[in-house]
Amino acid sequence: MEEISVSSWSELMGLTARLDGWAFRGQMDARWPLLTSLERYLxxxxxxxxxWRLREERAIRIFRRKAHNYLSDPSVLDNDLRCLALMQHHGAPTRLLDFTKSxxxxVFFAMEQSNCDAxxxxxxxxxxxxxxxxxxxxMxxxxxxxxxxxxxxxxxxxxxxxxxxxxxxxxxxxxxxxxSGTLVVPGILGRPLDEILQEYGDSDALLKKIVLPRSMRDEAMKALYRMNITNATLFPDLDGLARSIGLELETVWQVDRA
Structure with a gap:
């Protein structure tokens, strides 16, 4: 895995423009490995x-048995990937890793609540x-x-x-x-994504880690706010709106009284 450090928003913009069609995942601590929530929990x-296999099977089985009470269309539970995605997005530990095409x-998910290099x-x-x-x-x-x-x-x-x-x-x-989400499903729990990718050949060509210094958070969050990338737009419900208020506390527009 190739590691790249950037120092400014403009440098990051130039770098990501060269990664057209790739998928991206933000993590608020650059030291964290690429492990799923299920791996971390277990x-x-x-x-x-x-x-682990029996425990994962049991967790999915329990979710399927009970989740239908809250769904207008319980048939979504029949497909394995849709069921796992539903579990993931409501907070259950799963073997899915969330990525995005944006x-x-x-960057928003990496830096919004980060107090260190992301x-x-x-x-x-x-x-x-x-x-x-x-x-x-x-395969x-x-x-x-x-x-x-x-x-x-x-x-x-x-x-x-x-x-x-x-x-x-x-x-x-x-x-x-x-x-703009996409999902990564690993076949082995307990091995970071970069280790699994070594089985596919040149891992430097398949995965890059872009380190974002804590010092560029203010610049990045202001740029993302102007792009309308906030919790309110990424989570289109009342929970997302409420979560977005934290960033509003940081945002003050100067009024021109001339």
Whole structure:
């Protein structure tokens, strides 16, 4: 994985312009590895990895049994990827990693609440759309597609396949649309994304880590505000509006009284 440090908003703009078609993920601490919420939860509280598959299966099963009470269309639970995306967006630990097709959305998530150097990870999705692990050339994106019935159970839940899939559910929810979101599904829990990508060849060409210094937060957040990238637009509901008020506390427009 190539690591790049930038020092200004204009430098970041120039860099991301050269990564056309890539996907991006912002993390508020540049020291954090690229691990899913499920990996972090299990590692912290249930370190016995031999039980992880059964625990993940149970969590999904419980969600499916109960979530229908809150859904106007419970059929969304039938598709593995849509079910996982729904769990993820409502706060459940899952093996999904949220990315976005917008580098600016990624910068927002990286810097909004950061008090240290943050990072945006850039993933070469155009190349990954046709790539497969070197040792498993038949396991390309189409072959392991978790939207296909049975593939999630076959290729991902065993936690033995060093593969990853990038894409969106066939039908996207409002948050995924608002955030220009895309999802990364790893086949192994407990290994950071950059380690899995080593199975695909040149990891420097597939993943870049862009370090954002704490000193550029003010400049970045003001630029994103002018672009209408706020919690209110990224989470199009009352919760998003309420979360956006924090940034409003920082924003004061000078009034020209001349």
């Amino acid at each position: 590692s912290a509280y249930l370190p016995d990895r031999s039980s 580098p600016f959305v990624a 990072a945006v990870y850039a993933l070469n999705t155009p190349r990954l759309f046709t790539a497969a692990p070197r040792d498993f050339p038949d 390309d994106r189409d072959a392991i597609d978790p939207r296909t019935q049975g593939n999630f159970e076959r290729y991902f839940q065993p936690n033995t396949n060093a593969v990853l899939w990038v894409g969106e559910p066939t039908e996207m929810d409002r948050r995924l649309v608002a955030q």
